[in-house]
Each structure stands twice: as structure tokens, then as C-alpha cells.
Amino acid sequence: HRLDPAASPLVYSLFAYTIYVITLLLVLHIIGVNTAGLVAMVGAASLAVGLALKDTLSNIASGLLLMFLRPFKSGDYIECGSIKGKIKGIGLFSTTLVSLDGLYVSAPNSSLWGSPIVNFSRNATRRIEITVGIDYGDSTDKALAIMRDLVENEPLFLKTPCPQYFVSALADSSVNVTFRAWVRNSDYFDLTWKYTDEVKQRFDAAGITIPFPQRTVHLEERSGEGAAL
Incomplete structure (x- = not known):
């Protein structure tokens, strides 16, 4: 009950993928496939995939940090670099926001975690x-x-x-x-x-003037050779 609504998409995604993997392993074990060897093979392949998808994994890790450290919650208006908007939710790879003029914004989690966040709604x-x-x-x-x-x-x-x-x-x-x-x-x-x-x-x-920008110019009269210039 203490989970912020903004973190719900991330939590649901993590649970869903975990259940998919566990279910797949159970099914393979039931039908007689050697899951121990499969797990070892998947682990070896995961290293190569992780190196290739390091930016994607960075977004997942950043999403988890945002969920646990909670620099913002659902409904907060934040500014993070060029990203501005009201928080809607934190997903597995990106955070969704709505700008003040109603535009949909999707920002990679790593871009939010890697930059200073200004939360306009946090303080009373x-x-x-x-x-x-x-x-x-x-x-x-x-x-x-x-x-x-x-x-x-x-x-x-x-x-x-x-x-x-x-x-x-x-x-x-x-x-x-x-x-x-x-x-x-x-x-x-x-x-x-x-x-x-x-x-x-x-x-x-009250008769107090709010002036517009202005400049004072002084003209000097010159005699002699430069007078005609």
C-alpha cells in the first residue's frame, strides 16, 4: 500500500518477466529438458547480451534506483535538464511525463538518474x-x-x-x-x-512610472576641420 503509483509500471514489468522466466524453466524441467545446462548457457549468453545492451540495462538499473530512492512521485512536476513535466509513471526502460501544455513525454530512466532533478512539487x-x-x-x-x-x-x-x-x-x-x-x-x-x-x-x-529601456545621447558641436563630418 506504500508503493507510489508512479513506480507501478516498473514493478509490474519486473514481476511479469520474472514469472515468465520461472514458468519457462518449470515447463522445460517437466518435459525433461536439462535446465541446469540451459541456465549455464543462458548465463554465458547474458554476458554478451549485457555488453551489447549496456544502455538498456542502465535504464533498468536507473529505474530501480528511482523507484527506491524516490526523488519524485506520481503527480510531481519536475525539471531535469531539457526534460520537464508532471510524472505519470516509471517503466522498465523509461519514465513518462505530461508537459504543461499536455504533451506526452517519454524519457530514458538513465537520463533522469544521471542529471540533477528539480522537483517543484516536493516542498510544501x-x-x-x-x-x-x-x-x-x-x-x-x-x-x-x-x-x-x-x-x-x-x-x-x-x-x-x-x-x-x-x-x-x-x-x-x-x-x-x-x-x-x-x-x-x-x-x-x-x-x-x-x-x-x-x-x-x-x-x-500612485503616479510611479515603470520606464521602458532608454538611452541618453549627447551631441557635441565641433568647429574647425571636422565640423562638416
Whole structure:
């Protein structure tokens, strides 16, 4: 009952192949075939097959490690290199996922085991960070006060760890102000989308400008031989 649903395909495959092999050996023994010699021959052949199919065997071994160490479970959203998606199941050779836009993804087990796995669903809480650039002529204190008011009046933002409000960068065209707040994992995307829009609206209402990239050009007048250039 503690087996994760994602590991079910792998466990079923292992049991099925084991039963097939045992059944075959029993049938051969019943009909009088020398199974001891057959097993020795199969063992010798297995070495050659194993060398030829080392990548395939690596996928099986990786699948077993994923099943026992459980870096993810069914329904978790993970990122592993270029592989992204929600886990559906771990098979004997590959792991199946579904991408955010509903595409079927089949990844070799060894590619998941051999690379760092980022599990977006594992932890109960997650930190939101929203950064907005304001004009150099606007007040950073006023902008940060608006952000603080938004966070303090939203009950879905957690009080611990404490939210943070600060000037994060003096960029080429803007002063970047940032707030960080912790939320439940299930609320992360909804609150990120909501308060990205809320900050924009509150800044507009307060007369705080969010500038677009710009560059200041100084023209110099030159006299003499180079004046006509």
C-alpha cells in the first residue's frame, strides 16, 4: 500500500518477466529438458547480451534506483535538464511525463538518474519574488510601502519566514524594487500572476512610472576641420 503509483509500471514489468522466466524453466524441467545446462548457457549468453545492451540495462538499473530512492512521485512536476513535466509513471526502460501544455513525454530512466532533478512539487512552501523597475525620479520608499501594503493585506502570504522588501538593482533605465514572500506551493502561480498585475495597477494609481529601456545621447558641436563630418 506504500508503493507510489508512479513506480507501478516498473514493478509490474519486473514481476511479469520474472514469472515468465520461472514458468519457462518449470515447463522445460517437466518435459525433461536439462535446465541446469540451459541456465549455464543462458548465463554465458547474458554476458554478451549485457555488453551489447549496456544502455538498456542502465535504464533498468536507473529505474530501480528511482523507484527506491524516490526523488519524485506520481503527480510531481519536475525539471531535469531539457526534460520537464508532471510524472505519470516509471517503466522498465523509461519514465513518462505530461508537459504543461499536455504533451506526452517519454524519457530514458538513465537520463533522469544521471542529471540533477528539480522537483517543484516536493516542498510544501515556495518563495515568490516580484521585481519591478521604477523611474530614477520616483521614490523607492513609496514603491516599497505599496508592496508592503499589498503583502500584509493578503492572508495567503505566510508570515514566517518574514517577507522582504528592498531595492535590488540600479539598472540602466530603472531602479529595481523587489519583494519576496513565502506561500504554499499550491498558491504560487495564482499569487505570482495576481500580484504582478496588482503592483502595476497600484504603481500607476500612485503616479510611479515603470520606464521602458532608454538611452541618453549627447551631441557635441565641433568647429574647425571636422565640423562638416
